Amino acid sequence: DLLRKHKTPRRPAPKKPSSNQKDPVGVYCRVRPLGVEDEECCIEVISNTTIQLHAPDGLKANRNGEFKETQYSFKKVFCIKTSQMELFQDVAKPLVDDLIHSKNGLLFTYGVTGSGKTFTMTGSPGQGGLLPRSLDMIFNSVGPYQAKRFVLKTDDKNGMEVQNQVDALLERQKRENQPTVVPKTPSRQRLDPEFADMINPEEACRADGVDEDSSYSVFVSYIEIYNNYIYDLYSSWMEMDISKLLREDQNHNMYVAGCTEVEVKSTEEAFEVFWRGQKKRRIANTQLNRESSRSHSVFIIKLAQAPLDADGDNILQDKNQVSVSQLCLVDLAGSERTSRTRAEGNRLREAGNINQSLMTLRTCIEVLRENQMCGTNKMVPYRDSKVTHLFKNYFDGEGKVRMVVCVNPKADDYEETMLVMRFAEMTQEVEVARPVDRPICGLAAGRRQKNQAFKDELSRLMHQLLQNLPPLPASEITDPHDDITLPRLIEVLEKRHKIRQMMTQEYNRAGKMSMLQELDSSLVSKENLIQDQRGQLGEKDKTLHSQKTEIDRLEKKSKMLEYKIEILQKTTNIYEDDKRTLQQELESREQRLQREQTEKRRMEQRMQGMVQDTKNKWEKECTGPPVRAVHRRSHSAGGERWVDHKPSSNVELDTVMQPILGSNAIKVSAPSEKALAKCDKYMLTHQDVASDGEIQTKLIKGEVFKTRGGGQAVQFTDIETLRQELPTGPSRKRRSSEGNTAQGGDRMEGDWTDVETRCSMAVEMRAGSNLGPGYQHHGHQK
Template sequence: MKSARSKPPTSARKPTNRTRFVVNNNMQSKDPVQVYCRIRPMQFPSDTSCMKVISDTTIVITPPESATNFRSTTSKEIQTIFSRVFPPDVSQRELFNIAALPLVENLIQGRNSLLFTYGVTGSGKTYTMTGESQDSGIMPRSLDVIFNSIANYQAKKFVFKPDKLNGFDVQSETDAMLDRQNELHAGLTTPRHGKMRTRKADSDSDSNPMILRAAEESQVIQVDPDNVYAVFVTYVEIYNNSVYDLLEEEDVRAKTLQSKIVREDGNKNMYVHAVTEVEVKSTEEAFEVFQKGQRRRRVAHTALNAESSRSHSVFTIRLVQAPLDCEGEQAIQDKRVVCISQLSLVDLAGSERTNRTKNTGQRLREAGNINNSLMTLRSCLEILRENQTQGTNKMVPYRDSKLTHLFKNYFDGEGQVRMIVCVNPRSDDYDETIQVMKFAEMTQEVQVARPTPIKLDLGFTPGRRQANKIFKEARSRLEKDGKPEAADLEVDLGLVYSLGGPFPELEVAHPHSDQIITTLMHFLEQRINKRNILRADLQQKQTDFRKMLLSMENENISMKVENASLKASHAQQKKKVSALEGHLCKTEAQIDSLLRKLNNANDTIRSLQQELRDRDMALNQRIIDKQRVKQKYNHKIQAETDKMNRELEMKLRAQREHLQNQMKDKEDKLRLVKKILVDDNGLSTLSGEQKESIPVLPSEGGDILNIRTPGGIDVRSRRDKVAVSNHRYRRSQSADRWIDHRPGALVPVDTVLQPLMRRRRSITKLTSPKEITDGASRYCLIAQNHDSEGELETKLYKADIVPTSGGGAQVVFNDVECLKQMSPTGNRKRSGPVSSQSTPYLNSEQCHTAESNSKKPRV
């Protein structure tokens, strides 16, 4: 990796006096390592806390009685000061804005930064670094801010390409497009395990838990609009003091990941050799890469944490930026002008005690390596602090651990370093927590050189990207307006003729101040390069100016010739104009006459329209008169109709009265019949058919029942014994049962209107009195014959069955129904008056007569 600020060559530095130079060199400003403390919320209400926050920077720790050195401790309270203390209820956003956002600003400005989380197992380090789906941590929020800031200034993919030596090459647009096509072709089908499957299927099968997270859209950092940017990410883990690439493509033959080597590049910066570096274009793409490596990271279950990290993870974000050319379109293809800065986010594995985690076997070996690497980190920082504060020159053991060896250039060179200490306030974790606090206090005393990046000023005009964009938009508008010559226009933004700022301070306060000479060398090299660029640009502009003068002279001559020809054509056009003016005057006179004719025609049209309206009104009046006459005749017709209806009603009333008189005569005859039936000496005879249809039944006392119907039909009876009705008998109307006596009929009576008999028993012949007296209370005799007109007439003789005093029964007829069936095809007159000799009924209707008297005819 090429840092933003190059270091002096090895020959210009003396290793024996390097530390003394850092101490005594006042020309280079330094900053202490900033340490922040985050307190995890209590997991269980029964837990007791040994910490108390008394200010934004101070924590007071009270040792519990279960502490190891509780009795030997002289002071019961320990006070620790940090750059900032975050209480348990602090939000992820607030922690990011205070602790990590300045490091993202350094990254965009070309400076290197390092942020790592430190603490015991289960103190919340991974949550602070990664977060959850709805509450992102430092890493996803940092990516959001980066891509929000460079959203409109990103270079196309593969414009910047890693050179495998911690640097980047700048490719042309053609080469970058070729690489993009190769990647697209390779992404369609990827061989794996001997089969071909698409990468889309792989991506669909991988779950992404951060898809629904809330992005940091409001955080934006100002960037240089005349640069192009690209973001590359790497993800490695340090497991058992070995470095593994978590983004390395899977190899079928290799069952485990291969260990990587930590090397030093040409600028004395440490990097992981042959590590997979992925170019990403959005936060989602970067987080997918992170999730891919996270699935390979080694975690295990311990007694203190269900998912304990068994390795140190290092997620590095590298921002590559290069200036645009003088036209503001493409990046300059020169590695010397490329500025590379990186932000390393380190999630350290938790320090732990084996007697509490109960680890054995592989877990015990992992815990030992974790504790050894953390002890090496602590030893390196302690020696650095001693060298800086006491002026000693002790050798810092960076190589004792891969963790310290990888970040050697941060502590021994330049770069801003910050640490977030995560602690669990439970009293049970006091012994581990107090060791973490001591390490944090010691870390704050280490001084790190402030990064001072020096970007090569090429003298190009600021704002050339935007100017070129505006120029292209104006040229496209001119081409749309029909000016094809606008396509030949070119923009020349030129260079700013300045050799840069003033010379740096040259005061030498120590004989070993090699850094001042190195800085001066870089400054002079930049001035010389810029002078050469400006001189070449001046010569090119002079040549272009001479060519422009020659072209303008030739254009002037051609314009004079064209001017003379235009004057001649102008004179001819003038004559044509005068002729056209005369023709115009004649045309105007014709137009005036046509306007007068048009006005007259309009007047005629208006008069005709008025006449048409008058005729329409007259026509409407006639229609109204017709409606009135029609209504008048309708009233007359209605009056005549009402008069006829009244006359018809009078006739119907007279006919109804005549029929009622006839019915009255019939009733008088029925009364006479009843009187005859009451008389014991009265005898009558029946016709032949009627005598056969009326039953003659013996009573239970040996008597013969003599029945006389209300229509004048006599029934024989014996005179020796007469049945007397039982006057105490009361018949229940709800318990009526009918005897439906139907002798052989001429036609079925089912085709005519039937009488209402709810409970009945039908018989065709009476053989015993018990058929009448057995549970029945009503009797109905049906007889059929032809009337005088030949129509079928059915008569229903209805009677009550009354028990007698002697234990027998008598049948009392009290109702007659006459049903007549008439041929629907007959042409005889049906509406004539009813004869006095016939049964009282209307044609085609049911005739019903009922005799109700206190003295009913008896049999």
């Protein structure tokens, strides 16, 4: 997510030349023959543009006969008697003609499994389909004007590079032994018999208006889209399972990254690439077709056109002048219902992916149609499928789009055929922008024809020269005294030499004249070109001046806006500071208020606790403490004996009044089970610091009882306080709940009947405990 937030923003797409004119997608329909003559048919060809669907008898019976016949119209309907040549003339030949004139094209076949899509695209021996006929027309048209191999070279970014003759020669020598990269022209005997001799020579086609002052190179590639993954069918078997990625070039056109693009020089070479890839296509045997395509195949033909230099001999070394156009021939996998094919496992998954990609194609067509008819601007989901994502540029106006809908007239395919017809009818309503012409800025201007004419004239003159020379006489000498043969031979040779000099002078004079004429015409054409360019430069200067004026105005406006933005920024900062200060003050007040509310709640809880304690105190005062059933020790066992419990941390004080416990008291510094067993009374001496800083001693007294469990318990009944003060200090008062001042101790403040002065704490000690005496508290003490 962080990478997505901080990645480089996508640059806007450059404005491409587009035409205001739009053409609808050309949709054609082809009806294949029935497999069995007496099989029930559900399609009838009404005219060359209309077909009619009839519901099968079984379907009418199931729907109570309420099923109507439906008609569908197309740009053209091809019946079962239509030949492959007629289909090519109407459908693919205009696209090939556009390809040669630097325009793109897309042609795909669509239909149910077993409807004849592959036959329409590929064909059979003697009945070549759209693909081989397109290749044959391309090479028949540009064959004489092809550049040498590797002069034009594709790069890895869907672009084209131009190499000089030396680099091209070195690369040809380097790759001579790499037939997988550069296929040699195969003979018809080396081709698979299934694909050999697919086109009759009398059916050859040729495009008109080929630019003879340009050189051409043809590149082909073959891919398949299987389970929404792209695979290169021309790659080696080891790399066959490596899927390819779709990328976008600098002109925002989609292409398959890393796909092998092979430069071919003939129809046989191009068909060799197709034949090798066809062997790797994924096909399977289903209930509807013995060899059903399980993937969408795409055969891409890319034509590069480069202008010649001024001499008309070599390609202009400027890759920006190279025009690249491409024609995509797509054989879509057939849509099918798994209930009919009875697919399981991999076949079921393949059918699901095929149907999903075709559904995405339908969705894209629906959104395009809705945007054009309703004026909406919904996003077309091209990216939901590799098929639609790869060809999105064509629907955006990068070339013509043609679709051949293939149908099988048998009744079993009626429902699938009806869905195909509805999709085809909707596709015809989508309009695609008409591509504009891309002119080639060459410098040859007919130089190729002039060079050829000059070569023809030179050969004619040489032939005429040889004819005008006198024949040589017999030069055989049989007599040593022969004085006639040699002088005659010398005379004839001298005449031939004079005639040759005259012809050479005439040829040079004619050549110079022609050269001067050509130079004059070239200069005139170049002057005209210069004048045109000067006029264009003048217009561009005006445009640049207006643009510069507009830029200056925008810069001034930008500076003014920047000044305003700066002022607003400063004002915003001031407001932000004030806001921050007020926010802090508000937060501090809220915190203080919260503390006050917390303190208030704490005080309320304390007051409630005090009220509850007072309430409990008076309830206990009114009800009295519960009488505990304890066992008092007998006083006849030897008189009262005290346990004097003084912790070792106590400080010895010189208090005037000290308790007298008698000589038989047992002194301990920690609770002792043995001492409790021998005594009747218990006194705990406790020291703490009073509020005035003086040390006060508290004598906590109690009685020892036996418990039912066999131990001893102490019930504290009285607390005396002893305090040592300075002579100047306030007088001390002694109070006792019983008025008894025995033991010399000061009574605790408060009446004995006050609950707060009571202490009913008991310590129960059990015999045999390893942890010492235990304490059990009863009552409440403050």
